[in-house]
Amino acid sequence: xxxxxxxxxxxxxxxxxxxxxxxxxxxxxxxxxxxxxxxxxxxxxxxxxxxxxxxxxxxxxxxxxxxxxxxxxxxxxxxxxxxxxxxxxxxxxxxxxxxxxxxxxxxxxxxxxxxxxxxxxxxxxxxxxxxxxxxxxxxxxxxxxxxxxxxxxxxxxxxxxxxxxxxxxxxxxxxxxxxxxxxxxxxxxxxxxxxxxxxxxxxxxxxxxxxxxxxxxxxxxxxxxxxxxxxxxx
Amino acid sequence: xxxxxxxxxxxxxxxxxxxxxxxxxxxxxxxxxxxxxxxxxxxxxxxxxxxxxxxxxxxxxxxxxxxxxxxxxxxxxxxxxxxxxxxxxxxxxxxxxxxxxxxxxxxxxxxxxxxxxxxxxxxxxxxxxxxxxxxxxxxxxxxxxxxxxxxxxxxxxxxxxxxxxxxxxxxxxxxxxxxxxxxxxxxxxxxxxxxxxxxxxxxxxxxxxxxxxxxxxxxxxxxxxxxxxxxxxxxxxxxxxxxxxxxxxxxxxxxxxxxxxxxxxxxxxxxxxxxxxxxxxxxxxxxxxxxxxxxxxxxxxxxxxxxxxxxxxxxxxxxxxxxxxxxxxxxxxxxxxxxxxxxxxxxxxxxxxxxxxxxxxxxxxxxxxxxxxxxxxxxxxxxxxxxxxxxxxxxxxxxxxxxxxxxxxxxxxxxxxxxx
Numbered sequence: 001x002x003x004x005x006x007x008x009x010x011x012x013x014x015x016x017x018x019x020x021x022x023x024x025x026x027x028x029x030x031x032x033x034x035x036x037x038x039x040x041x042x043x044x045x046x047x048x049x050x051x052x053x054x055x056x057x058x059x060x061x062x063x064x065x066x067x068x069x070x071x072x073x074x075x076x077x078x079x080x081x082x083x084x085x086x087x088x089x090x091x092x093x094x095x096x097x098x099x100x101x102x103x104x105x106x107x108x109x110x111x112x113x114x115x116x117x118x119x120x121x122x123x124x125x126x127x128x129x130x131x132x133x134x135x136x137x138x139x140x141x142x143x144x145x146x147x148x149x150x151x152x153x154x155x156x157x158x159x160x161x162x163x164x165x166x167x168x169x170x171x172x173x174x175x176x177x178x179x180x181x182x183x184x185x186x187x188x189x190x191x192x193x194x195x196x197x198x199x200x201x202x203x204x205x206x207x208x209x210x211x212x213x214x215x216x217x218x219x220x221x222x223x224x225x226x227x228x229x230x231x232x233x234x
Numbered sequence: 235x236x237x238x239x240x241x242x243x244x245x246x247x248x249x250x251x252x253x254x255x256x257x258x259x260x261x262x263x264x265x266x267x268x269x270x271x272x273x274x275x276x277x278x279x280x281x282x283x284x285x286x287x288x289x290x291x292x293x294x295x296x297x298x299x300x301x302x303x304x305x306x307x308x309x310x311x312x313x314x315x316x317x318x319x320x321x322x323x324x325x326x327x328x329x330x331x332x333x334x335x336x337x338x339x340x341x342x343x344x345x346x347x348x349x350x351x352x353x354x355x356x357x358x359x360x361x362x363x364x365x366x367x368x369x370x371x372x373x374x375x376x377x378x379x380x381x382x383x384x385x386x387x388x389x390x391x392x393x394x395x396x397x398x399x400x401x402x403x404x405x406x407x408x409x410x411x412x413x414x415x416x417x418x419x420x421x422x423x424x425x426x427x428x429x430x431x432x433x434x435x436x437x438x439x440x441x442x443x444x445x446x447x448x449x450x451x452x453x454x455x456x457x458x459x460x461x462x463x464x465x466x467x468x469x470x471x472x473x474x475x476x477x478x479x480x481x482x483x484x485x486x487x488x489x490x491x492x493x494x495x496x497x498x499x500x501x502x503x504x505x506x507x508x509x510x511x512x513x514x515x516x517x518x519x520x521x522x523x524x525x526x527x528x529x530x531x532x533x534x535x536x537x538x539x540x541x542x543x544x545x546x547x548x549x550x551x552x553x554x555x556x557x558x559x560x561x562x563x564x565x566x567x568x569x570x571x572x573x574x575x576x577x578x579x580x581x582x583x584x585x586x587x588x589x590x591x592x593x594x595x596x597x598x599x600x601x602x603x604x605x606x607x608x609x610x611x612x613x614x615x616x617x618x619x620x621x622x623x624x625x626x627x628x629x630x631x632x633x634x635x636x637x638x639x640x641x642x643x644x645x646x647x648x649x650x651x652x653x654x
Contacts, residue, residue: 076564083562094557098248099241110237111562162561 004170004202005029005052009061011228012051020059021047023228027220029170034193034203036213039222045206048222049174052204053086054078066169084114087163087201089173089192093155095162097148101138104147105129105162115166125165132161135198136191153184160192170202177207189215242571245554252550257583259543260630263536264587267622268615269594270532274525275618276610281515284428285478285507287359289487292316292324292494293476295501299517302510305336305476307429308346312338315473317500324477327493329486332357335474337441340400340412342434345386347400349441349471355381357480360428370394371421374437377465381421385431392419400434400444412444414460427609439469479504533622541633569635576634580627588623 005028012022021044029035039045050056051063054070062069065085070078082088087108095104109116109125119125133143136157147155156176163171173192177185189212196203205216213219246253285291285306293301294314303309316335325333334357337349355366355373371394374381382392392398396419400412417436425431443464447454459467481487487506494504515522555568563571592612599610615623 076566079559079562079564088560090560094560096241096245096554096557098244103241103244107561110241111564111567115562 002031003028003064003067004031004033005063005065005204007052007061007063010051010058010063011060012047012056012058014047020228022051022058022226024048024061024225025227027225029202029204031169031202032197032200033218034196034216035205035218035220036216037204037206037220037222038208038210038213039226040208043222044226044228045208045222046174048226049172049204049206053088053172054082080112083108083112085169087165087168087171089156089159089163089171089176091175091178093159095147095150095155095158098146100144100146101133101150101154101158102126102129102143104158105133105165107162108168109166112166115168117166119166129161129165132164132195133158135195136161137187152179153188156180156184156188157191160188160195164195164199164201167199168201170204171196173203173205175207176205177209177212185212238567238570239574241558242574245551245571246575249550253579256543256579257586259539260580260583260626261586261590263539264584264623264626265590265594266532266536267529267626268587268591268619270525270529271616271619271622272591272595272610273608274522274529275616276608277525278515278522279611280427280609282508282511283361284511285358285360287357287363287480288478288507289481289484290479290491290494290504291476291507291510292479292502292504295495295503298503298505298510299514301476301503301505302507302514304338305478306507308338308348308433312475314501315475316477316502317473318471320497320500320502321474321477323497323499324479324494327490329481329483329490330479331482332480334358334478335438335471336476336478337438337471337474339475340402340441340444342386342398342400343390345383345432345434346429347434347436347441349436349438349474351438354435354478358430358478360426360430364426366426366430367424369422369424371419374420374435374440376418376420377437377440377443377469378415378417379420379437379440380417381423381435382419383423383431383433383435384425386434387419387422392422394419394421398434400436414458415444415464425603425609427603438471438474442469442471443467533625537626537629541629545633545636572634573631576631579634580630583630584623584626587626 007024007027010022010024010027011020013020037045037048047056051058051070054063054065054073057071062071064070065081068081070081073081096107099107106119106125106129109119116125119128122128130140130143134140138154138157138161142150142154147158150158156179159176160173163173171192176192177188180188192205193203193215291301291305293305294312294316296313300310301312304312321333321335324330332353334350334354336354338346340347340349352373352375359365368381369384369387371381380398382390386392397416398419399416402412417440423430423435446464446467447459479490481490491504491506494502558568558571595610595612602608602610
């Protein structure tokens with residue numbers, strides 16, 4: 001199995017904090033793997049995700065995405081690399097309210113030539129976006145609707161389709177189900193997991209909700225690997 | 235890049251009401267700045283165009299500013315007059331083309347009365363060598379004919395055929411009226427934006443006629459000469475207040491000036507109107523400095539307002555920029571988006587402001603002319619105005635970029651896990 005994301009001797013402290021908030025010896029994510037990363041609030045989940053996505057840079061140790069060290073890249077290069085290889089599903093969905101469903105899904109292709117190229121490998125990027133929306137169970141009649149007119153569940157599925165378009169090597173999901181009720185949560189997990197399998201994308205799914213853990217092939221309890229897990233704010 | 239334009243357009247359309255306010259605020263700033271600047275330049279223009287086409291103004295020896303003040307602006311009074319034979323000698327000078335004698339001192343309901351010859355209407359020019367035009371009627375021909383300036387006619391409601399009486403001396407309340415010799419308005423001049431608008435013009439011989447029975451500034455008791463009989467008298471003036479002089483060749487201006495100042499029979503002086511106008515402006519130019527200061531303050535306040543409006547509307551967009559950054563837009567993309575919108579909004583605002591200013595000048599200039607005697611003209615923007623417009627555009631544009639840089643610093647972490 002090839003490694004998509006790999007963290008080694010990782011240490012990170014927020015500016016001004018005396019004790020580190022992340023201290024992880026090793027964390028590897030392989031291609032196609034579905035990882036459930038869980039732990040109570042304040043154990044550093046969001047900080048770890050920011051480090052994995054190259055938004056924050058570690059104080060010590062290294063994180064490599066497909067063999068490239070985040071720390072070795074400039075800010076602009078990290079931006080490019082992130083949009084090219086990482087699909088991110090946000091807790092707040094982060095849709096642009098004035099764009100249509102379809103245009104929101106196509107956003108990563110607008111900003112990354114690689115995502116565009118991979119999205120249009122078997123046709124057009126638009127066709128792939130439509131296919132992903134259909135996989136998410138969103139009816140074609142909704143595709144031109146503005147994001148601000150969508151329900152919470154619909155918005156979350158659009159956000160997932162956006163993370164998956166152009167087949168990024170890894171999808172990072174930060175508590176995406178916290179705004180969904182139980183039925184919708186299960187339905188959302190169904191489509192997300194199967195879409196990641198179909199697209200051979202690794203998935204790092206962060207949640208504090210133990211009830212959905214059984215859906216994932218691998219579980220990582222963050223306080224177990226993070227030696228710095230303490231009362232730091234998430 | 236096309237896709238980026240599409241996003242920029244949708245985003246802008248989504249915020250169209252806020253943006254419309256920004257555009258309006260920029261337009262108002264532009265309008266205000268251009269308006270104040272235009273008034274400032276036109277004020278000076280109006281002033282320096284009070285007289286043109288006249289090479290020399292000749293009067294009794296006094297200060298050059300004083301001579302200019304009473305001969306052109308009808309302010310103050312001459313301390314001494316010029317004898318008629320000196321005027322005749324001046325007319326006979328080989329370098330002199332024409333001489334228009336001016337005689338001042340009487341008034342009509344607060345407006346100055348200027349006695350002159352019909353040549354005045356031909357030779358007196360103002361502005362960019364514009365001749366006087368008749369709005370109504372014709373120049374005076376009969377002895378007791380009067381031609382009034384536009385403001386006199388408008389304020390007092392005069393038309394051709396109106397009978398008026400003149401008063402001795404100046405001022406609103408005059409006890410000694412020349413009521414026995416009423417004048418008839420035969421012409422009304424078109425507006426010039428110069429003191430001519432506030433003047434009643436009569437013939438030199440008429441001035442002589444209404445003062446026949448006067449001596450030493452007061453009517454002689456017991457002497458009454460009816461209007462019908464004045465023509466029997468010699469109405470050649472004995473003296474005048476000043477004279478406008480046109481030369482055959484402008485190059486002779488200093489020679490003639492010297493001839494006048496060394497004239498043996500009485501102490502005279504000749505001034506160059508342009509030079510004297512500049513000198514006078516130097517004195518009252520402090521008013522212009524005040525306007526300049528006001529221009530600067532208006533510019534400062536409108537630029538600050540512009541920056542704050544743009545900044546406020548961008549603060550509103552922090553979340554949107556954060557989302558864009560989070561879904562992969564680089565700093566370059568975000569800045570391009572902001573720069574594009576900032577440039578378009580500023581240019582649109584400034585353009586609308588220019589349209590406001592042009593419409594304002596076109597629509598308000600008759601009113602300004604009649605209320606304030608200020609003639610505003612539509613013309614190509616001056617260098618100053620171009621500078622102002624450019625600084626508005628640059629300020630608006632830069633203002634739209636600054637928060638972008640700020641947003642960049644905050645937005646990535648913000649977009650991934652927003653704190654609301």
